[in-house]
Amino acid sequence: MAAVEISRDEQAFLEYVQGGGQVETSDWLPADYRAKLVKFIEMHGNSELMGVLPEREWILRAPTLQRKLALTAKVQDEVGHAQLIYRVVEDLGKSREQCLADLVSGKSKFHNVFHYPTRTWGDVGVIAWLVDAAAIISQKALLKCSYAPYARIMKKICWEESFHILHGRDVILAMVTGTPAQFELVQEALNRWWGPLMQFHGNPIPAEDDPMFLWRIKSQGNEEARQQFLDGYVPQILELGLTVPDPQLRKRDDGVWEYTEPDWAELKSVVTGHGPCTAQRLAFRAHFIDQEQWVRDAVLAA
């Protein structure tokens, strides 16, 4: 519940959220704030759902029963997150059906990392470990989101994502300590994913210029998130004997990571629907939405 009575004045609302205040569904929300929330949260829901597809085909290829169970459970979690997140969007006035329609028509977006192919079991490990690690950094920052219903579900989501990271690290660990060919699968996957991982948190615009930060939907800037990712995971990657495919990567004496400028043109192109797997994955999802429309109709008619 909101701690203070929020005036219908946008400036007062802004000051309230910038001071760390949180609001509920039933509170008055400025139109711009509501629109930004829907856009941000819907993209998160889309990403959880589209994030299933890169891993989905590997559920069938998991090499042991334990891995099969763990991967199935992980991907199940992601769908569960999409379900929770779309509910928050529904409370803000946009139906799940509309979210899915806008997703498959390309009107709304999803995270860059889910537009790329999953080539080997090495990619499965890198996705579960490092993509989920990058995602959890963003998601932890959402625990302080000014929109309280979203912040609350993030607790469950972060808790589950931290399990995925453990699963991913375990998959990677088994392979880097396995045969040379297995090690190579991991290194090749890391080489493929490094670029998209460095782009994941977005270009380094100052937090103050980011409308999502202005409304305190996000509580940290893009570069801050990326630095946190590098700080947390580069040492772990190196510890496993892997090479980070960026010769310019180094930690300065003041603790700041330097790296080759990520390819921002690629990021823009990918998230606007021109990634290597965008069209194929959206078509795949759309195919099943169409094919199973009769099921939803039958359920609604019952």
Place this chain on the structure above:
Amino acid sequence: MNELLLLGLADDELILGWRDSEWTGIAPMLEEDVAFSSIAQNEIGHARAVYELLADDADVLAFDRKPEEYRCAPLVELHLLDWGRTIARRCLYEVADEIRITALMEDDDARVAGLAAKINREEAYHRMHAEMWRERLADTPQFRSAVDELWRYALGVLPPKQREALAARLGREQVDAVERGTHDDAFAALHDEMTMVRRSAPAGAQW
């Protein structure tokens, strides 16, 4: 312990778990993505528990046999990425499986009877799920034709002496069953896919 019967049961659960897990990400509603994923995990967990009664290493039984050595019923192998047939299979399979599992709960071997009882407790939720969907889709042509189509496959899940019970439960006449022991091309493709990562490293490699 009837090892051949148990191997058939475990292979049924394994392959059906594999088939059901294919719905992850593409089911008609998100709730069903989650439900099918849970069911698939249970089925594979059951397969693993039964394999462990039969061998030291469940993974070796699950992955390292030749396709023709699997004892699963043709019902579970069918590649059915449409909801009417998928639900028809679930409904038919759950009834057949209940007859089989209930019988095994009376098995002379305490390990078999105990495991059957444990599996039965989880299957109770799968039956509720199947029953809910049967009620919802009962009047749709997609579901009705799928049940007709799959009925002879469902009979093949059970040994002949248990088939009358299945026919009685479902109010259908017995027909020639599609028996265990043969596999279609879709199974060869599934086997190839489910073992491809594992086969890519020498036997004994850790994954």
